[in-house]
Amino acid sequence: MRSVDLKRFRKELKLKQVEMSKLLSVDKGFYSKLESGKRSITMEMEKKIISVLHIEVAKAKVEAKIDFLRVRFKTLDVQTVIEKILHMDMNWFTHENRGFYHYTETFYYGSIRIFRNPEDSNMGIMLDLSGEGCRQLEQIFEEDNDRSWTEFFWSLYEDDLFGQGIVVDTKITRIDIALDELIVEGEENFDLYSLKEKMEQGLVDTTFKNFDFNGGCSYEGGKMVNKGLSLYFGSRQSPLYFNFYQKDYELARKEKMSVEDARLKHEIKNRYEIRLADEKAFLFVEYFLSSGESLDWLVKEIINASLNVYEIENGMKVFCQSWYNVIDKLEGLKLSVKGEKPSIEKTLRWLTNYLAPSLKMIKLIDNYMGTNELMERIDLAELKEKHEEMIEMVCVDAKDLLLGNGNNSDLREYMSQEFDLEEEYAF
Template identity: 30%
Template sequence: MTTSKHQPPLANRGVVILEKEPEEVQNPLTAMVDYLRVSFKTHDVDFILEQIVHLKKAYMQEKESGFYGYIGTYQLDHIKVFYSKEGDNRGVLVEMSGQGCRQFESFLDARKKTWFDFFKDCINHGGKFSRFDLAIDDRETYFEIPMLLEKVKKGEAISRFRKSDFNGSLDIADGSNGGTTLYFGSKKSEAYLCFYEKNHEQADKYNIPLEDLGEWNRYELRLKNDRAQGAVQSLIQSQDLLNIAMQIINNYIRFVDADEDASREKWKTSGFWKVFIGDVGKLSLFMQPEDEFYEKSRRWLQNSCAPTMKMVLEADQVLGRQDLSDMVVNAELSDKQEKMLDVLLASPRDMVC
């Protein structure tokens, strides 16, 4: 039987299960870092990996290609570190998608650190945030997104944004709402808000009955350049979301009740909005560490390969052969797959430095 070309560095084959605290599960409003891009005017990618991201290079795949004009990438699933050539002022860029942020939280947790520690490291070493997103999950649903859309249509939304956009779907069988998304601002602007029905989105994506997901809205706050940098600096100073939530949401959009006896600017804030904004201002930054890596590859294996593998297995059982096991034993792993195996067999504590 063949073996892996090398053993995972300090691998731990145990499974780490991180349990949520009861109060975190019950909190109807939670806010999470949902996306970030931060660049550094240096070509010392090893320093960024070791002192900012705190991930061991041994667990990261290196690609001789990158995005945004960068020439190479160090990647651990959804966590990416791009580097540029000498003389290119792009330097090094760290990018994490929403899933990458959840995965990075498992490494923060292993080091007993928080997002605030990461933000401080970035700012202290000259990091410039060109993108920073926060997502607020609302499990109580203080309001319905279609209702907000109707208030916008009636002019009962006062905003610093000039434009709003929306999309949605309907069930042809009964005309019921299939999910509504409401946008405020322009995707090209430095501040952009997106409110949508997360339960509908997840039900469609994973083919889950809507009633199994319960009530669930998501409010995404997407910031770029100066707004992103300012938000991170405010978070470092306040250690909570009060400045961010109030400035980004309440400062940009307010829902009101029409009053024929008053000018529009004097219309009173809707009661549901007062309650929501009051509770948003009490939010703390929530972490949901995710130590599952390369789920996309596993889903591809399950959906695309598993039926064929089952067919060969059943044929083996009837014909008294072992074709499937021979195929697996004799397969050669690529360098990329070796790295993925290292990560899958390790714990987050093994991978941090």
């Protein structure tokens, strides 16, 4: 039994870590290490778990987890962010007078980092969580009455989050989801080389305009080391970006061991990273909170909306079963919540973060010139695709925007009448 399986069993039984530790008659700290993988689950402990929980052991095929998160708060009040957002104590954090991303100071607890530039209030505060930082925050969640990512994300939408009657602009700028394809005895893992070949053969329908890959070997420690294959869909600058790679080779290089030993130790074959930035990150959380669906289901939706993989069978193009066997077996992000729209926050935050600066610039120029010429030019302007996408951000459902299949007939009709748009720009 692996740590991911133990955590899955506990979540499915809706038990807290402290409740599980009592059932197994072990210390909570010891149990936490079992679930995080810091302590191995012995055969004796596995038998005890099976007996106490009355379960049939079935290993997960794919583990999904939040692997990177970046949130910006337009405030300089670090202590309130730490206490109200993270539910942590300011005294736990270490302070340094240096930072990253043009910030000048850092507050950190392990891999949980907060950046601030006290000389620039417009930059606000940036919460930066690497994969390890996400795991550490999850441990804080466990100790905080079994808090979850669901509750964390909802807290970002509270109007008076700081409890001071001051609305603080919060902007989710990036969120990464990592899907680890695990090694299960008796089951084959997906071959990423086959996906590369299918891309080259035209057997993958994708919404991405860019595809790239790398691999090969490098000379390290006096010998040639296989770096494994990496596939890239989209670009690092785009709001949606996929990176699929052979995780077993990466772990082998990192820990200076053979690939076979890395597979035995970590039981991971491939990793599929889904990176969402700016509006896509914002919409991901928006749709998660408003739909009531679990995160693993939403990740499947994003992948399936972006990639359709086929193979040739009896001369006909059919869906590639080996690929969908991976996507359909996600485990680990079973965090569902009753769907509830975050009121008008989506509209207001989108306007604040993406539209308002440009509109204010136009208004100021008009005022300075004492004319209405610029606004008249706006009325005569012909909207392009990127402008329509901005309008959709305000008016169309988050699901359609996130998955790239927006189709709002009422909005289209209104725009055609109001702006006399040509058919080629309709959506």
